[in-house]
Amino acid sequence: MNDEPNLICYKCNLKLEPRKTVLKYLGFSLNADLLRCPLCGLVYLPEELVKGKMAEVEMLLEDK
Amino acid sequence: MSINELLNISNVCIADEQPPCACECPLGLDVRNFIEKICSGFISAAYKLYIRDAVFPGVTCQICDEPCKNVCVRREVDSPISMRELEKYCWEQSRNKPAENYYIPEKKKRILIIGSGATGLSCSVKLAQRGYAVELVEKSNKLGGRLWDIDSKILPEKVLEEELARVTQLKYLNILLNTNVEKLDDSNFDAVLVATGASGDTFGAVCSEDGVYLRNGVFFGGSMLNPGQNHLMSIRQGVELSYLIENFIKVGRMDVSRGNKHVCAFRPDVRNIEPLEITWPRNHNAWTKEEVQEEAKRCLLCSCSNCTDVCDMLQYYRKSAKQYITGVGNTVHKNTFTEKGGLQPIMSCTQCGLCKSVCPVDVDLKSLSLESRKVLHKNGRLPDAKYDYFLNDMWHNNNEGSLLIPPSAGRERCRYVYFPGCQISASDPAYVTESYRWLTRVFPEEMALMLYCCGAPAYWAGNEEEHEKVISEIRSVWSGYDKPIFVIACPSCQEMFQSHLPEIKIVSLWNIMAEKYPQNASRDTVVSIFDPCSSKYDKEVQNNIRKLVRKAGYDIKELPSAGEKARCCGFGGLIYTTNRELFTLIGEQNIAMGDSEFITYCTNCRDTFAIQNKTSRHILDILFFEGEKDRSRRNPSDLTSRRASRILLKKTLMKEFMDSEFIEKPEPHSSIKLSVSPELKEKMNRELIHEENIQKVIYSAEKSGNRVFNTSNHVYTAHSVQGKLTFWVQYTHESDDIYNIQSVYYHRIIIEENDTDERG
Numbered sequence: 001m002n003d004e005p006n007l008i009c010y011k012c013n014l015k016l017e018p019r020k021t022v023l024k025y026l027g028f029s030l031n032a033d034l035l036r037c038p039l040c041g042l043v044y045l046p047e048e049l050v051k052g053k054m055a056e057v058e059m060l061l062e063d064k
Numbered sequence: 065m066s067i068n069e070l071l072n073i074s075n076v077c078i079a080d081e082q083p084p085c086a087c088e089c090p091l092g093l094d095v096r097n098f099i100e101k102i103c104s105g106f107i108s109a110a111y112k113l114y115i116r117d118a119v120f121p122g123v124t125c126q127i128c129d130e131p132c133k134n135v136c137v138r139r140e141v142d143s144p145i146s147m148r149e150l151e152k153y154c155w156e157q158s159r160n161k162p163a164e165n166y167y168i169p170e171k172k173k174r175i176l177i178i179g180s181g182a183t184g185l186s187c188s189v190k191l192a193q194r195g196y197a198v199e200l201v202e203k204s205n206k207l208g209g210r211l212w213d214i215d216s217k218i219l220p221e222k223v224l225e226e227e228l229a230r231v232t233q234l235k236y237l238n239i240l241l242n243t244n245v246e247k248l249d250d251s252n253f254d255a256v257l258v259a260t261g262a263s264g265d266t267f268g269a270v271c272s273e274d275g276v277y278l279r280n281g282v283f284f285g286g287s288m289l290n291p292g293q294n295h296l297m298s299i300r301q302g303v304e305l306s307y308l309i310e311n312f313i314k315v316g317r318m319d320v321s322r323g324n325k326h327v328c329a330f331r332p333d334v335r336n337i338e339p340l341e342i343t344w345p346r347n348h349n350a351w352t353k354e355e356v357q358e359e360a361k362r363c364l365l366c367s368c369s370n371c372t373d374v375c376d377m378l379q380y381y382r383k384s385a386k387q388y389i390t391g392v393g394n395t396v397h398k399n400t401f402t403e404k405g406g407l408q409p410i411m412s413c414t415q416c417g418l419c420k421s422v423c424p425v426d427v428d429l430k431s432l433s434l435e436s437r438k439v440l441h442k443n444g445r446l447p448d449a450k451y452d453y454f455l456n457d458m459w460h461n462n463n464e465g466s467l468l469i470p471p472s473a474g475r476e477r478c479r480y481v482y483f484p485g486c487q488i489s490a491s492d493p494a495y496v497t498e499s500y501r502w503l504t505r506v507f508p509e510e511m512a513l514m515l516y517c518c519g520a521p522a523y524w525a526g527n528e529e530e531h532e533k534v535i536s537e538i539r540s541v542w543s544g545y546d547k548p549i550f551v552i553a554c555p556s557c558q559e560m561f562q563s564h565l566p567e568i569k570i571v572s573l574w575n576i577m578a579e580k581y582p583q584n585a586s587r588d589t590v591v592s593i594f595d596p597c598s599s600k601y602d603k604e605v606q607n608n609i610r611k612l613v614r615k616a617g618y619d620i621k622e623l624p625s626a627g628e629k630a631r632c633c634g635f636g637g638l639i640y641t642t643n644r645e646l647f648t649l650i651g652e653q654n655i656a657m658g659d660s661e662f663i664t665y666c667t668n669c670r671d672t673f674a675i676q677n678k679t680s681r682h683i684l685d686i687l688f689f690e691g692e693k694d695r696s697r698r699n700p701s702d703l704t705s706r707r708a709s710r711i712l713l714k715k716t717l718m719k720e721f722m723d724s725e726f727i728e729k730p731e732p733h734s735s736i737k738l739s740v741s742p743e744l745k746e747k748m749n750r751e752l753i754h755e756e757n758i759q760k761v762i763y764s765a766e767k768s769g770n771r772v773f774n775t776s777n778h779v780y781t782a783h784s785v786q787g788k789l790t791f792w793v794q795y796t797h798e799s800d801d802i803y804n805i806q807s808v809y810y811h812r813i814i815i816e817e818n819d820t821d822e823r824g
Contacts, residue, residue: 006776011769022816027444034815037772043817044772044781045792047809054811062447063405 007044009037016044028061067396067439070432074389076425078329083366085132085147087328090296091117091124095132095147096367102150102360107353108161111154118151119186119299120227122159123211125151126219128296137332138362142339145363149345153356163230168195170236173313176201176253178245181209182295183286184259185231186302191309192237199253201240207231209261210287211295250281255309259286259302280318283309330368330424337364371419371429374629376650377412378419380643385419385427396436398445410436411450412643414636414650415524416597421628433637437526449788449812450641451525453752456787457707461486461517462534464728465710468541469721473509478545480507482573485554486517490706491667491682492698493713498688499573500717503551506580512548513721514541515714518557519564524638535564542568551576555598555605555666556636574665574683578608581687584617591618592658594673594680595630596666603627609665609683616686623657633669641752651676661696671700702745704755733763739804753791753808760786761793762803779806788812 007016016035021043023030035044045054065073086095094113101110111121118124128148136144173196177184180202188200206212207228211219232239248267250256258267258278266288269278276284285305287293293301301321308319340362344355351359371385372378378388391406413433420428440446465486471478482503484496496515503511519534542548542565552558553573561570593613599605606627613620625631634640634650655678662680664670673680685695701709715726736759740748748754765771765782772781783792790813794806 006774008773008775010771010773010780016772023813024816025813026447040770041817042770042772043783043815045783045811045815046781047792047794047807050792050809050811054813058447058812063407 007035009040009042011042012037012039014039016042023057025058025061030057065431065435067432067435070428070435071389071393071396074385074392074427074429074432077385077389077427078368078425079384079386081329081368084135084137084328084331085145085366087326088131088135090128090131090294091300093117095363096365098150099145099360099363099365102154102357103363105353105357107154107157107356110150111158114151114154117300117303119189119303121151121155122223122227123219124296124299125155126223127214135328137334137364137366138337141334141337142342142362146359149351150356150360153351153353159226163233168193168235170197171195173197173254174199174252175255175257175309175313176250177257177259178248179203179209179257179259179261179264179286179288180207180239181259181261181286182211182298183302183305184257185209185228186299187257187259187285187305187309188237188302189231189234190303190306192234194306194310195236196310196313198237199240200237201243201245203242203244203260205242207239207241214295248278248282254281254313256282257305257309258282258284258288260288262287262291264288275320280316281312283312283318285321330366330370332364332366332368333370333373334364368424370422370424371427374418374422375429376632376646376653377409377414377643380412380646380649381409383409385429388429389427389432392432392436396439407440407447408643410440411447412637412639412646414597414632414634414639416630416632416636417600418597418629418631421600434524434526437524438528439526441526441528446526447812448525448527451521451527451638452787452789453641453754454521454638455525455527455530456754458486458517458519458521458530458534460707461515461710462537465489465515465707465714467513467515467714467717469513469717471510471512472504472721475545477510478512478548479510480551481512481514481541481545481548482551483514483516483518483553483557485552485557485667486515486710487667487671488553488682488684489515489710489713491671491700491709493709493716494689495667495682495684496713497716497720499553499684500721502688503573503576504721506576511551512545513717514538514550515710515717516541518554518560520556520560521638523560523564524636531564538565539568553665555596555602556668558602558605559598572602572605572608574605574608574612577687578611578615581612581615583615586619587617589618590621590660591663592621592623592660593626594623594633594654594662594664594669595626596664596669597630597632597636599665600628600630605665609663612683612687613663616690618663618686621658621660623662625654625657633664633666633672635668635672648676651678654678674698674700702749703752707754707756733759736762737802738762739802741805744805744807748808751810753810757786757791757810758793758805758808760784761791762795765793785814790815 014037017038018033019036020031021034023032098110098113115121125148130148132147133144138144175191175196175198177188177198177200180200185207188198192198211224269276283305285301286298304321312318344358345351388409392410395406410433415430417430420430437446482500488495500513519531522530522534550568550570551573552570561568593609595606610620634647640647651672655676662673663683665683667682670680670682679696681696689695718724718726738755738758761782761784764784779794779796781794783790789810791810793808796804
């Protein structure tokens with residue numbers, strides 16, 4: 001994931017960084033690097049990612 | 065019924081079954097396969113297929129009296145397929161070609177066959193071709209038995225000789241002519257076939273109704289069992305016996321013949337087939353290859369496709385019923401090595417029930433689809449998130465939107481409860497107020513009203529727990545009022561009540577209205593009735609709707625889907641979220657059925673047509689709102705207005721019939737003011753995103769401070785988990801009051817956010 005220099009966590013006032021995050025769906029578990037606040041862990045997901053890769057993964061897991 | 069019971073029943077599907085012609089064929093030829101090969105021009109392949117069953121193709125194609133023609137469905141269109149001519153052509157092209165010589169290893173097993181009539185002969189040929197040492201013993205001086213009795217005008221002697229000559233060339237076949245068997249000595253043989261003819265020796269076998277039996281390893285067949293048997297049946301029997309004998313040699317078990325014919329279970333529909341002018345052959349004694357192919361192309365290759373012909377879902381996925389059933393079984397039983405992609409079709413079934421209504425063997429794909437959703441939901445493998453919107457809608461109906469109005473004379477005199485259903489109030493609250501007012505005039509003091517959802521969304525989502533809760537609530541209201549009759553307006557509600565609340569007596573609103581509605585003057589306008597799929601078996605309601613439409617002054621032009629053929633409008637089974645493309649396709653096909661305005665009696669149907677720009681009205685529009693312009697072009701309200709309509713309805717009804725105010729309990733998030741562009745609003749409608757979803761995200765983000773800020777464009781991004789979905793909102797917040805929404809999106813995957821210990 002590209003490092004977006006403009007994104008900050010509003011509460012902690014820190015730049016978001018990519019961090020390994022666990023995703024769960026239909027009994028499956030996977031890892032992904034998502035932009036998160038280094039202090040409180042707040043997650044950021046842009047629409048392109050949700051509509052794109054994430055939607056693909058959802059369909060893949062649903063069909064398993 | 066359980067999922068396994070339904071899967072078992074589905075296995076009787078006859079989609080692969082032999083067509084009527086093959087069932088009648090004395091040889092049991094695979095007609096479809098034969099025809100397909102000819103159509104492709106593969107004459108020698110077609111011949112190979114034919115000779116496999118015919119054994120003596122030169123004989124059979126001359127003497128067959130074509131019982132297939134009696135059942136060929138083409139007979140009802142122009143004329144039956146001339147199978148014999150096709151077979152004859154294949155034989156004539158191949159008769160002079162040298163026989164293919166495959167090396168077959170010798171099997172060290174010996175079989176004695178007594179009698180060289182059609183049965184004994186065919187059996188000998190088949191066994192010898194498979195490498196068994198066959199000793200064929202014939203009493204007379206030539207092979208063929210009663211084949212020689214056939215009129216030589218039908219079967220020229222030269223042809224018979226030619227066919228029999230091929231037999232003598234078989235490597236493993238030893239023929240003994242002029243040999244009479246006195247005593248049956250099978251000590252040197254692994255099996256015996258006695259096919260000595262109608263008055264032939266049975267060697268002391270016992271004849272009973274179970275058959276003829278001497279001892280293990282001795283088989284009987286041919287016209288000795290069935291005097292005067294058709295020669296082709298004898299050949300078929302000989303072929304079958306070759307397999308029974310082989311099986312006995314391999315496993316030691318004597319199986320009996322399965323019999324030759326079975327009745328074909330389906331009758332293909334030929335109503336749309338155009339009759340052809342048949343100008344071939346130009347010479348009856350010499351068909352050309354082109355003429356043979358023209359004739360073969362006339363064949364409809366009948367196979368049972370009754371359900372696929374009427375099911376949009378099966379056509380969309382290009383699946384036969386059998387393939388669908390297999391997919392369901394694999395998905396439910398989680399066969400990881402087999403077919404993937406069984407889930408999408410299961411979730412694309414609209415529950416319209418046309419499949420079951422046209423199936424000649426009562427295969428119920430509708431119930432199979434629903435049961436599999438239940439099983440998958442129970443095992444946590446159904447993507448429930450796809451149904452989240454509809455379940456939320458149902459909960460909204462049954463909580464904030466629910467209302468019970470007792471009859472004006474009090475509980476003691478409640479004979480009826482009007483149950484309009486949840487969609488009708490969201491479409492237009494006036495539908496409910498007008499129809500309830502009408503009902504209270506017709507049944508003064510004894511008509512209650514229950515605003516509630518019948519549970520169809522939960523049922524279609526396979527969610528048994530939620531469905532049961534709804535059903536229980538309805539049942540308890542019913543028994544609390546001492547079991548009144550429920551007046552139902554929506555055909556889907558009617559189906560739900562009939563299936564899951566059979567103890568409750570129901571009557572259709574339309575049956576009541578049809579009697580009492582006055583006759584109006586003719587409007588000189590033609591409309592078409594779109595029967596909702598759940599009305600399929602309810603002739604009374606369908607007729608009463610037509611009565612009402614005529615009383616309202618309209619003329620009716622029936623659609624092809626009228627009556628028992630009622631189709632889904634696209635809303636059924638909640639496929640809107642699981643298969644948007646199919647939803648659109650179904651709508652297009654429905655609209656293409658007729659040009660006149662559609663009148664329907666299910667609001668989902670009406671609203672679905674409105675989305676697709678088809679002029680349509682609900683029957684209540686005709687009955688109560690005739691004066692109002694443009695009811696047919698009234699677009700379905702957006703999601704926010706739909707819920708607001710229900711609340712408005714509740715307020716109106718409570719004021720009018722209970723003289724009380726409905727005070728909404730405002731939830732904290734509802735004070736969040738949003739500014740949404742029209743494009744975004746349209747996107748939200750399409751994707752079933754409610755304004756409330758956005759309000760909840762922003763409310764919790766502002767309260768907790770958990771939001772991402774983009775320093776270059778000042779856009780906030782926040783998210784919250786609501787039900788099974790995670791909603792994301794991007795917004796700017798310039799002034800104190802209004803939140804300017806840039807975009808909103810959601811996903812079903814769950815993000816584990818509480819892992820603050822991990823570092824990337």
